[in-house]
Amino acid sequence: MVSTLLCRRARIVDADFTMWGFYSSGSGATFDAHALTTPFAETQASWARASTATAWAAAGGDFGPALDNVVGISNDPMMHIWENSAVVQGWVDTPASNNGYLVKVRDEAGAAKQRVLLLSGEAAEPRLRPSLTVTYTAPTAELTYYAADTPQVRMVSDEQQTVPVSITNTTTTTWKAADQVLSYRWTLPDGTDVTGTNRLDTALPSDIAPGQTVTVQANVKTTLQNTEGNKREGQIVNWDLRDKTTGTWMSSVAGAPPALPQNVSVEDPTSDQIGLEKFYAYSGKATGAGSNLLVNQYAGNACSPTMPSPTPAGACRRFCG
Incomplete structure (x- = not known):
């Protein structure tokens, strides 16, 4: 649920509820999205009941006012979007109010008759399942x-x-x-x-x-x-x-x-000279086998010159870090 995934102090900038439509018969109907006001059990809900133990207050579901709408869903397979950031903000602020969305025809008895089919959460293609995409900021x-x-x-x-x-x-x-x-x-x-x-x-x-x-x-x-x-x-x-x-x-x-x-x-360089100051010099310590460790305590650099056995011309003789 949205309220469990987002920080309680999150501010919702945008919220898009999407469903994939793949069939339409008729035209002209307006499909409204509503926030449900009663929790329901997905595997038990029906036209008359929210669950086997609880009936809807009114047949068809208990829901608030229309939030957004899509007009005249065509027969072309495509994604349909219902936007409402205010209701999602309410879910974040009051997690107990998050009961989900309901999409229904606005005027079921009106002249515009239309039947559409939309994919559910059990669709074979995960990217075509219903989703809620939320853009938000948080006080971090x-x-x-x-x-x-x-x-x-x-x-x-x-x-x-x-x-x-x-x-x-x-x-x-x-x-x-x-x-x-x-x-x-x-x-x-x-x-x-x-x-x-x-x-x-x-x-x-x-x-x-x-x-x-x-x-x-x-x-x-x-x-x-x-x-x-x-x-x-x-x-x-x-x-x-x-x-x-x-x-x-x-x-x-x-x-x-x-x-x-x-x-x-x-x-704190303490000087703006050209590098001749004493603190630019390295102090050394013999480390054996012909090698020395030179440290510039000011700059934090270390240098280890070595005198290995005869080496070809151009071979490395000093390592600095």
């Missing part, structure tokens, strides 16, 4: 924020960059540009907040309605590391919306999407 970090261009391999300490970030409203309320800004927090892998004064806010271009996506050029500035700390360390930039009036992060609000964490390697 990955569906709310998209920042693929964040430099994750290397950012220089105290450096400001501009990163395109797409924001999708995965909730049911509009996000006001007058209240919300895109911002971030820098944390260490253990969760320690190291943002300090290096947080920059980026204004939203407009209000973001539920399901709507906007892209902003977000400003981000890395943390200035302590001179006694690491020269390179892994940090996490956490993208999040922030209420600029109250200072509240959206991720702290119940039911709201969490922040999007992205790992970034932050370096």
Whole structure:
């Protein structure tokens, strides 16, 4: 059932109920889709009863108002679609209300007489069986924020960059540009907040309605590391919306999407020279058999020169990693 497959906080964008028609006699009838209001047993249901234990309140089934319709199903084999996202949203919000769909002729006593045959769930070809295709969003970090261009391999300490970030409203309320800004927090892998004064806010271009996506050029500035700390360390930039009036992060609000964490390697080069500084040099250790291990503790690189037995010209004499 829909309610068991989707997150309870999912927002339905589109829902298409489809059935394959392969025969039609007559023309002009309107076929309405309705949400059933009484649960039924598939192997026991009949015109008069929902199950062997329960009768329909009215013969033919208990159902709500028409949701969508298909007019004049032809004799050509094809898929027919009834769309209604509102009823599926209701099933997600209230799982007990999910009793399925019913398709029937709108005016059974009317002048338009038409008989059609539609494939059931037991059809030999699975792709032609009735289906409900749902497009939805959910308040998860990955569906709310998209920042693929964040430099994750290397950012220089105290450096400001501009990163395109797409924001999708995965909730049911509009996000006001007058209240919300895109911002971030820098944390260490253990969760320690190291943002300090290096947080920059980026204004939203407009209000973001539920399901709507906007892209902003977000400003981000890395943390200035302590001179006694690491020269390179892994940090996490956490993208999040922030209420600029109250200072509240959206991720702290119940039911709201969490922040999007992205790992970034932050370096503090301490110099803008051409590579002659002492910290660019390698320190070595003899490892025996004519080999040495050279390590650049600043950049994290290791190099292992070797002096093997006589080798042909051009053979490899050094391995670096």
